[in-house]
Amino acid sequence: xxxxxxxxxxxxxxxxxxVTVAGQAAAQAAPIGxxxxxxxxxxxxxxTGSKAHPWTTLAEAGVPTYGPGDRLLFKRGTTCTGTLAPQxxxxxxxxxxxxxxxxxxxxxxxxxxxxHDVVLLSNTQYVHLGDLEITNAAAPGSERNGVRLxxxxxxxxxxxxxxxxxxxxxRGGDYKxxxxxxxxxxxxxxxxxPSAYDGLDISHNxxxxxxxxxxxxxxxxxxxxxxxxxxxxxxxxxxxxPSTGVRIHHNTLKSLAGDGMKLDTTSGARVxxxxxxxxxxxxxxxxxxxxxxxxxxxxxEYNEVSGGGNTHDxxxxxxxxxxxxxxxxxxxSHDNTGGFLLICxxxxxxTIGTVARYNVSRNDGARLIQNCWGPILDTxxxxxxxxxxxxxxGYLVQDDAGSPxxxxxxxxxxxxxxxxxxxxxxxxxxxxxxxxxDHNAFHGIEMARPNPxxxxxxxxxRDDFRLGEGSPALAAGAVIENNGGKDWFGNELKPGTPNxxxxxxxGVK
Numbered sequence: 001x002x003x004x005x006x007x008x009x010x011x012x013x014x015x016x017x018x019v020t021v022a023g024q025a026a027a028q029a030a031p032i033g034x035x036x037x038x039x040x041x042x043x044x045x046x047x048t049g050s051k052a053h054p055w056t057t058l059a060e061a062g063v064p065t066y067g068p069g070d071r072l073l074f075k076r077g078t079t080c081t082g083t084l085a086p087q088x089x090x091x092x093x094x095x096x097x098x099x100x101x102x103x104x105x106x107x108x109x110x111x112x113x114x115x116h117d118v119v120l121l122s123n124t125q126y127v128h129l130g131d132l133e134i135t136n137a138a139a140p141g142s143e144r145n146g147v148r149l150x151x152x153x154x155x156x157x158x159x160x161x162x163x164x165x166x167x168x169x170x171r172g173g174d175y176k177x178x179x180x181x182x183x184x185x186x187x188x189x190x191x192x193x194p195s196a197y198d199g200l201d202i203s204h205n206x207x208x209x210x211x212x213x214x215x216x217x218x219x220x221x222x223x224x225x226x227x228x229x230x231x232x233x234x235x236x237x238x239x240x241x242p243s244t245g246v247r248i249h250h251n252t253l254k255s256l257a258g259d260g261m262k263l264d265t266t267s268g269a270r271v272x273x274x275x276x277x278x279x280x281x282x283x284x285x286x287x288x289x290x291x292x293x294x295x296x297x298x299x300x301e302y303n304e305v306s307g308g309g310n311t312h313d314x315x316x317x318x319x320x321x322x323x324x325x326x327x328x329x330x331x332x333s334h335d336n337t338g339g340f341l342l343i344c345x346x347x348x349x350x351t352i353g354t355v356a357r358y359n360v361s362r363n364d365g366a367r368l369i370q371n372c373w374g375p376i377l378d379t380x381x382x383x384x385x386x387x388x389x390x391x392x393x394g395y396l397v398q399d400d401a402g403s404p405x406x407x408x409x410x411x412x413x414x415x416x417x418x419x420x421x422x423x424x425x426x427x428x429x430x431x432x433x434x435x436x437x438d439h440n441a442f443h444g445i446e447m448a449r450p451n452p453x454x455x456x457x458x459x460x461x462r463d464d465f466r467l468g469e470g471s472p473a474l475a476a477g478a479v480i481e482n483n484g485g486k487d488w489f490g491n492e493l494k495p496g497t498p499n500x501x502x503x504x505x506x507g508v509k
Contacts, residue, residue, distance in 0.1 A: 033069020228348020314338020
């Protein structure tokens, strides 16, 4: 016969044993873990990793095998030199945490002093890294990283969080490789076991003065038909295995030699509320502010990108080869030498389903939109506002198409405002038959291509990108389905004929 034990009886039994039911549940839910301390200014004699007798080197901190709930803490106001490469992993309920301790304004600093990596998190998972200062400036020019996450034939690694880091003066060479050089490098290596990240949050970090990448993803498990011959299958041989649950948000990146952020071999990533100010400053290679390669379903929104340093590529945003269903929305792009948007398949790759909507651009130069040769399919650029005062682009669209036999473009440009207060510029380079315009506002620009439903009158564009009272762009656009639901200002998009441009409200006085 089975006896039924009531909750009250269970509480009485555990209380008699000196343990409450709540206490038992808490003990099972959250492993306590161990805490280790590192103070590289302390006396090394008798170092045990305790707060009273902390470790004094990164080598000592790399000896233990860490587990769920463990904490590795670095004393504020001190500097440790070399590479931190901890072993072990946390768990979903109790991650392994690397952070700081103590008081004072000065952060705990880790200085790679020319090492390949300052922090290397290799074949691990459920790790939270935060609140440290990281630098790596000595012996510049080689592969160099601030923080590198690395999987090598590991499988799926989960539960990473990188937050509150100050990463600066990482002086690497001009390498776009799986192993460096970046402030934060997210690497998947190997050939035997498909590997990827599931759950990676990179947020509230400050990245400054880095050669060459800000935040960079690369994977050897990236082979699929969409990528064509755009990358060497001998170097990247694994079948496409995307990282998932990726979010990059509320980061500030300044003074970058190359790219701001590049996502590679991800699915469903979100990049939002970041500030990129100054990229493509010291690299002879092609670079962009925020871009995708070989990705699916990426959303890039609420970012501000400026200071692209030259025209190779030097624009804020790029949906590159094998990018599928990339959405750029609610972003602010300004003062980029290269321009606003690049769409760039080549060497047999395809770029499919790119959408750029409800963004604003001010004083972006050279060209506003550039298309590489290769198939650019189902691409929609609508309800954006482009305003040029001091700088007038040479091209509104620069189409670098190859021969018609190898190029297929399906690119519609609708409901956008283009206002120029300067003279000249805004020509079209090699426009292909697949490039179409309708319901756009062109003011101060001589438009030489058909633009059905469009206007040339002054749209009364205000400096804040809203439309003035009586603007001819009010309720003058074409209806577009699945339009995202709101404008750049957060106004709800209501049924009916929309405004032209990124503002959906009423005209303002």
